Every structure is written in structure tokens, then in C-alpha cells.
Amino acid sequence: MRKFERDFRGTGRIEVIAGSMFSGKTEELIRRVKRALLARQKVQAFKPRIDNRYDATHIVSHGAITIEAVAVAGSESLKERVEEDTEVVAIDEAQFFDEGIIEACDGLANAGIRVIVAGLDQDYRGRPFAPIPQIMAIAEEVTKVRAVCTVCGDVASRSQRVVRETATVLVGGAEAYEARCRACFQPHDVPPARRSA
Numbered sequence: 001m002r003k004f005e006r007d008f009r010g011t012g013r014i015e016v017i018a019g020s021m022f023s024g025k026t027e028e029l030i031r032r033v034k035r036a037l038l039a040r041q042k043v044q045a046f047k048p049r050i051d052n053r054y055d056a057t058h059i060v061s062h063g064a065i066t067i068e069a070v071a072v073a074g075s076e077s078l079k080e081r082v083e084e085d086t087e088v089v090a091i092d093e094a095q096f097f098d099e100g101i102i103e104a105c106d107g108l109a110n111a112g113i114r115v116i117v118a119g120l121d122q123d124y125r126g127r128p129f130a131p132i133p134q135i136m137a138i139a140e141e142v143t144k145v146r147a148v149c150t151v152c153g154d155v156a157s158r159s160q161r162v163v164r165e166t167a168t169v170l171v172g173g174a175e176a177y178e179a180r181c182r183a184c185f186q187p188h189d190v191p192p193a194r195r196s197a
């Protein structure tokens, strides 16, 4: 495990990529990771174990672009796996991590690591989706990416749940969620009918 709590080094920072489902967060994270690899930097990519929609050892976008990643149970496990010579840490689906991920990102950045964090900024009701807002607050750079509204084709910033389930965490893809703009988004517990229904 890397010692990073008080070991300040100059180049560390936190970059957040936030937005709704299908907004290209994972694509943008992968793009940044690939560029770091081109620069011959040592990169480690992580994702929460809860998100096993596609692959346990890779981060995969909805457009099927992929990089290798380690699925971890939580922030402690992530910190333990960061190696001494790692320069870039990428974390996808960060909204599924425990609160400890906030301090973990901060500590890694303090130790000189470039931390790239992607995650949902809002839950299916349109509310801030912790811990992403907290990480956005302490980040050096925040990029909001947006999808295309499934209903009207406008720019979309919200994730509409289209199945009948009220738990905040419901891991799913196009069968459970649609990207919607502010006007077409309906933040009900009981979801409205799908556009195609």
C-alpha cells in the first residue's frame, strides 16, 4: 500500500467527469486514460464491484470501448491497491463507492497522483448523488458531459428510470434508464411509460 496521507508532491490533482447516464462519462474517462498511457505514465483503473453490468476486469462504455480495470469492494480496498509508482488513478462509477472515496481521492492527489473520477451527478430523482458532489467540490477540474434526450433529441442531463423500482441504487443500462432533458424528465417514484411503449 502506498503511503499518501501527508506526503505532498506537486503534480497531484482531481478531475471529475460528471453527467447523466449515456452522457459519455466512461468514454471520456477512457480517452484520458489512453492518452496517459500514450505518455507512458503508469495508470491504474478501478470500478466498484457493484457495477458488474459488463465486465469484472474492464471498464466498458455503452459504445463498447474498453480498458482494463480492477473491481474493488470499497474505498479502503482501492487505497490498498494503489502501487508506489502509479501516476494516474482512474475511477469509474464513483457514485457507487462509500463516503471514504472522498478522502481517498484527496489523499491520492496530495501524494502527487492525477485522479480522474467519473460518476453520476444526479440519482434517478434528479437529486445530487453522493459522493460525486463532494468530490466535485474538492476537485481542481469538473467536466459536465451530456447525453441526447431519448424523447425530444435535445441535450440531456438527467437519468429517467423506466422500470418500477424505488431503491436509489438500481444498476442497469438501457432496459432501466433513459437520458432525458430537463423538460422531458419526470422525477416520479413510479416511472412514466417509456417513449416507445
Ligand code: ADP
Binding pocket: 019, 020, 021, 022, 023, 024, 025, 026, 027, 028, 060, 061, 062, 063, 146, 147, 148, 149, 150, 179
Ligand atoms: P456513460 O458512462 O456516461 O453512461 P458511456 O461513455 O458509457 O456513457 O456511453 C456513451 C455512448 O452511449 C455514446 O457515445 C453513444 O454511443 C451511446 N448512447 C446511447 N444512448 C445515448 C443517448 N441517449 N445519448 C447519448 N449517447 C447515447
Ligand code: MG
Binding pocket: 025, 026, 027, 061, 092, 093
Ligand atoms: Mg459509464
